[in-house]
Amino acid sequence: MNLKTLALELGLSPTTVSRALNGYPEVSEATRRRVREAAEAANYHPNTQAKRLATGRAMAIGHIIPISDRHEIVNPVFADFIAGAGEVYARAGYDMVMTIVPDDSEARAYAELRSKGNVDGVLIHAPKVEDHRIAMLDTLGMPYVLHGRVSGSDSAFSWVDVNNKRAFERATNFLLDLGHRRIALINGIGEMDFARRRRRGYEAALKARDMAIDPALIVEGEMTEAQGHDAAREMLQWPNPPTAFLTASLLSAMGARRGIEEAGLVMGRDVSIVTHDDELGYLRNGTAEEPIFTATRSSVREAGRRCAALLIEQIESGDRSPRHELMEAVLVVGQSTGPVPTQ
Amino acid sequence: MNLKTLALELGLSPTTVSRALNGYPEVSEATRRRVREAAEAANYHPNTQAKRLATGRAMAIGHIIPISDRHEIVNPVFADFIAGAGEVYARAGYDMVMTIVPDDSEARAYAELRSKGNVDGVLIHAPKVEDHRIAMLDTLGMPYVLHGRVSGSDSAFSWVDVNNKRAFERATNFLLDLGHRRIALINGIGEMDFARRRRRGYEAALKARDMAIDPALIVEGEMTEAQGHDAAREMLQWPNPPTAFLTASLLSAMGARRGIEEAGLVMGRDVSIVTHDDELGYLRNGTAEEPIFTATRSSVREAGRRCAALLIEQIESGDRSPRHELMEAVLVVGQSTGPVPTQ
DNA sequence: TTGAAAGCGCTAACAG
């Protein structure tokens, strides 16, 4: 069933049917209803490709997922993010097009996306401190929104980000308030923007109390279980070991926990862990024998929603003036078993 | 830059240029080369929408992600799966279109996908034991491949699956060999096909040794940390508690571990855990103080690759005869810190 | 080996 035959059946021109279905004002209500009902009855849906070609709009948003053989690129968080974004796209009638590209051919991927014209805009994931993708997109003139930020020009483009600095400042303060004086930071890869900001938060908290920053207590790398384990194993046999670990991911925290146990120490008595993570999980802090975290999966989903909404608005309005949304991480302390609170 | 202007610049007709670029045989090699070079130089890429409209092929594969407010639908594994599928799509020139739909309007979503014509086939995730989506797709006549299976008609359609039954049978045997006689199974939601198969594997191992199956030792539900924790807490205060937990997810395993510790017991001495999971992580078994799992992330990625390849072949060849690929889970025992082996 | 012309299904000026 297509426009033409539907119009034929109704004894109308394709134009009128199109107008009726697309809510143009110059159609009589009677006709519109008649057309709508017929379309419904015939289970008519306009062919997307034709619509796209005619309007020049792809009605699709691209997500480019860089992939490398070195790293675990696709982190679990990503799933929640696209779930959120997808909700918004579905409501607005956009498709979500996922493109997996090898790390080294990202430039080509963007250029192709542009000239092939199958997306109206792109959503950028996991920006690095200095991210060349921004410049590329500016050159191409394609609308985009960042999930995260890049160093420097915070205000030059639209982004949605969690306040990573504040989250880690709060977490560090939490541990400092408990009396910890040697706090290790098990962080993500240094060149990632979020990792940089988290580190800044950690450092800011220490500086605010006039405490020295010991570089030996900071580990940056892939946030794996092995990372946490190895760091804990090593640090805990120093003459002056840390009494607490602040980790950037649940996996690292799990590893640290294993390291602590292997060192014959007791979690929550000898050593504490506080973790930031977007996964569902529980870790105890040093006093209350209670779990604690600083972000939940649902907040990532919300970030996905907001990014998508921002991008769609930008595309549809043509207004490219940058907008920003900074979300505060949720610090959950003393949460007992059961579902994690939504926010 | 479009076909027309490129042809104009070359002093050729659009037809010839199109033919040259698409590898039609009736073009002289000289012309072909000249066209190819010009296209390269001009950074020409055919407009996807136009191509789609003209050929009637969407050059896109749909992934429908059902979403509900009750469950954590989008599991982390999903990210690895689409990473694998995406690799294949990219090579074959397909777009991956992700559609998030509320649980209750899946039927409509499929029908729309069909009539809007923006995908050539779909990939089905996380099938339930009895999955009505199969019937729907058959009605619509749209090519599809399942990641997983459904009960009964294994052979009626194409699928790629991990041998969940075998994996759990092996894991159970592993624990039985260590001398465990009361093994708890912390499983996924019962209506999911994979959960059903895992349970069958567990039961088969027990039956093979003429051991009774104690329903009280089987928990089915969402694979969260709380699930594992609550199960362990409760079971460990029974008069005859389990000495081992076989869990279907790393999160549940983490929870069980916490439950074990809270009960004042020692992991790897009093109680063992073996987990199946697609996440990167470590858990110790009951003897060697060494980590163990039965599946890694990379295997999920491989499943994504195979599903995608199967579907593309089906679409392009028009051959709908069902094909199946059963992947064996990887059982890793005695793995020490460091990256998880690829297979 | 190349080109002209029609058409994929829709939208959007422009008339009426």
Added chain:
DNA sequence: CTGTTAGCGCTTTCAA
């Protein structure tokens, strides 16, 4: 308020 016409950028007969 409705219809006619042209065209989005490509592919694909058919003819040369």
